[in-house]
Amino acid sequence: MTDEPILTVENLKTQFFTEQGVVRAVDGISFDVYPGEIVGLVGESGAGKSVATSSVMRLVDNPGEIVGGEITYKNKTLVGFERAGDELVPRDEMLTNEEMRTQVRGNEIAIIFQDPMESLNPVYTIGHQLKEFILLNRELDKKAAREEAITMLREVGIPEPEERFDDYPHEFSGGMRQRVLIAMALACQPELIIADEPTTALDVTVEGQILELVKELQEEYGTSFLWVTHDMGVVAEICDRVNVMYLGEIVEQATVDELFYETQHPYTNALLNSIPRPDQTIEELVPIKGVMPEAINPPSGCRFHTRCPDAREVCTEIEPTYSEITTYDGWPHNASCLKHEDVGYDVSEPIENEARKGTEGTEVVQ
Amino acid sequence: MGILRYTVYRLIQAVPVLFGLSVITFLLANSMPGDPVSIMLAETESDPELVAALEAQYGLDRPLHERYVNYMIGLAQGDLGYSLYYNEPVLTKVAERLPVTIMLVASSFVFAIATAIPLGVIAAKNRNQPSDHASRIVALIGVSTPSFWIGLMLIIIFAYQLGLLPSSGMVYPWHSPDDYRFIDSYLGIGSTQVGGITLPWLEGLYYETARHLILPTLALGTLHMATIMRIERSSMIESLHADYVQLARAYGVSERKIMRKHAFRVSQLPIVTIIGLNLTTALGGAVLIEEVFAINGMGRLIITAIQNLDYQLVLGTTLFFGVVFIIGVIITDISYAYIDPRVSYEEDS
Numbered sequence: 001m002t003d004e005p006i007l008t009v010e011n012l013k014t015q016f017f018t019e020q021g022v023v024r025a026v027d028g029i030s031f032d033v034y035p036g037e038i039v040g041l042v043g044e045s046g047a048g049k050s051v052a053t054s055s056v057m058r059l060v061d062n063p064g065e066i067v068g069g070e071i072t073y074k075n076k077t078l079v080g081f082e083r084a085g086d087e088l089v090p091r092d093e094m095l096t097n098e099e100m101r102t103q104v105r106g107n108e109i110a111i112i113f114q115d116p117m118e119s120l121n122p123v124y125t126i127g128h129q130l131k132e133f134i135l136l137n138r139e140l141d142k143k144a145a146r147e148e149a150i151t152m153l154r155e156v157g158i159p160e161p162e163e164r165f166d167d168y169p170h171e172f173s174g175g176m177r178q179r180v181l182i183a184m185a186l187a188c189q190p191e192l193i194i195a196d197e198p199t200t201a202l203d204v205t206v207e208g209q210i211l212e213l214v215k216e217l218q219e220e221y222g223t224s225f226l227w228v229t230h231d232m233g234v235v236a237e238i239c240d241r242v243n244v245m246y247l248g249e250i251v252e253q254a255t256v257d258e259l260f261y262e263t264q265h266p267y268t269n270a271l272l273n274s275i276p277r278p279d280q281t282i283e284e285l286v287p288i289k290g291v292m293p294e295a296i297n298p299p300s301g302c303r304f305h306t307r308c309p310d311a312r313e314v315c316t317e318i319e320p321t322y323s324e325i326t327t328y329d330g331w332p333h334n335a336s337c338l339k340h341e342d343v344g345y346d347v348s349e350p351i352e353n354e355a356r357k358g359t360e361g362t363e364v365v366q
Numbered sequence: 367m368g369i370l371r372y373t374v375y376r377l378i379q380a381v382p383v384l385f386g387l388s389v390i391t392f393l394l395a396n397s398m399p400g401d402p403v404s405i406m407l408a409e410t411e412s413d414p415e416l417v418a419a420l421e422a423q424y425g426l427d428r429p430l431h432e433r434y435v436n437y438m439i440g441l442a443q444g445d446l447g448y449s450l451y452y453n454e455p456v457l458t459k460v461a462e463r464l465p466v467t468i469m470l471v472a473s474s475f476v477f478a479i480a481t482a483i484p485l486g487v488i489a490a491k492n493r494n495q496p497s498d499h500a501s502r503i504v505a506l507i508g509v510s511t512p513s514f515w516i517g518l519m520l521i522i523i524f525a526y527q528l529g530l531l532p533s534s535g536m537v538y539p540w541h542s543p544d545d546y547r548f549i550d551s552y553l554g555i556g557s558t559q560v561g562g563i564t565l566p567w568l569e570g571l572y573y574e575t576a577r578h579l580i581l582p583t584l585a586l587g588t589l590h591m592a593t594i595m596r597i598e599r600s601s602m603i604e605s606l607h608a609d610y611v612q613l614a615r616a617y618g619v620s621e622r623k624i625m626r627k628h629a630f631r632v633s634q635l636p637i638v639t640i641i642g643l644n645l646t647t648a649l650g651g652a653v654l655i656e657e658v659f660a661i662n663g664m665g666r667l668i669i670t671a672i673q674n675l676d677y678q679l680v681l682g683t684t685l686f687f688g689v690v691f692i693i694g695v696i697i698t699d700i701s702y703a704y705i706d707p708r709v710s711y712e713e714d715s
Binding site for chain 2: 057059061101102104105106107110111113115118119120121122123124125132133136137168170181184188
């Protein structure tokens, strides 16, 4: 993959202005997606994964706002700012909302949501909904759009698509609805599909089927995916490269093999230890102790120090730099952990935090 | 076929309800103090023989249970009873008055729905902005002000102070010139002028009916407008945040189309329920409004019947309201199957 990335996100910051204070949901993340790649965005609930994806679509709900950074899709500037005096203002080439709607959403970047039960409009047939989005995003007439919809339904494994075309969403199972949503995304022929935890609401067997389907279709159509999940198992199954998010920041980024076998960040490590792995036999899974702190007042220094099993004094004071640790097969392996920096981590004292407190009085996550 | 079977099933279910209603109404009506014959004979020193004769004529000398059975036998034959006060069959009175009440209730619901749905949508769209707060205040006033008081205020302002609209003397569009031959000139129908042009008699009648309906419609419709508006607003807010609306946005559907189609249709489901339920309470509200605006509808008929201890008229009208209520609920249920594809009466029943 020597091409240019189709999506580049640089130092993206999205904040929510609430009465309690400013929530820094996404706080300066950078990642990219190359053509034909499946890139993972992993983290616990509240890490800012979904806010990151809605920022890419420019669909952040009030009171949220993209306050900084750059998002470039091919040669389009989805988000771009420039300095005007003391303020950051959108640059001229940044697409307007109307341009986002007509030029990007659906036809260039499509999305698949987490809950297939809620993602389809209950009062319209699935055929109607598919056709509507196809007509909106492709230059087809009504008849051709209907045929395309039926073809896509067949493609994603809906039996008897001609008959099912006129069925309502409630007449489909969860797995079938997710297939319909995948058909919807592919039918608009986007180059990038954002999949926001698309298998989380499904049971494991159906999840397996959907992942297989996506892998097949991805090879067939060459579409890139930005795959949001909290499940390291899914990451291992489907992703080429992975970004691990914690509290609005990306803490580690690597190819999937590197991430699993040469883990550089204690948080990634903790995530991996909390799931069963076929290549490791252990007595008990180790959960990540404590809960993610509020993004209104993130902890000082390294944001993970309150729950990190390796945290030391220095971690509470110095903010780690997100930097390249190694390179593997031409791909960088980035992480932000003081262990890899020359700031006196080795001589610093371990600190008492949620990870070392034992289970008493702490909430166990995952 | 499913819907038909369901309807029949629901109607059969309604029979015991109506039976219970008849027993309760019959007992309540008969436990009212006084007796209808002495009211009929008014203040005159009543002749005991005349009283006895009248009581025998109307079956009032029979024991209570016998009178009930007789009434029910008549009812089963389609006879709603005989009004002592009007000296006419109950059915005739109901047939005469029901269209009036239906006209009033229908017009106030057209007003309520036509204003509440757009206002609710606007409030949902501009959530927590001035227009939303304004609609909240209007709704609060609407639900907490008694309809008769609104009616009286409207009369004071628009009828007496400004003299714009009539406060009484309702006319009915199904009437013919004959019905007004004595009061034609008083009402001015036939010489109604709009913009310098004298309207033909029938158009004049329609025009006058509309003018007479405005104030009662506002008085009766305000409460329903307020409740429907609040439900519309919250329902719309909910669907505007639903995943399928987010999905539509993510596929480039315009906000306008989302408002009109994607979010709108789903959010009308609770509106249908609330309209169905409100229609039935509106019948009760119409009783007061008819009294305030001196409209001779079902409401005034019931009040007259109660005041004059006209047992059979009380029974007949109450049962009639009961039937209307039950039919209203069934229609609400059935309309659900048409607008919400998830509701189906195919399997159950």
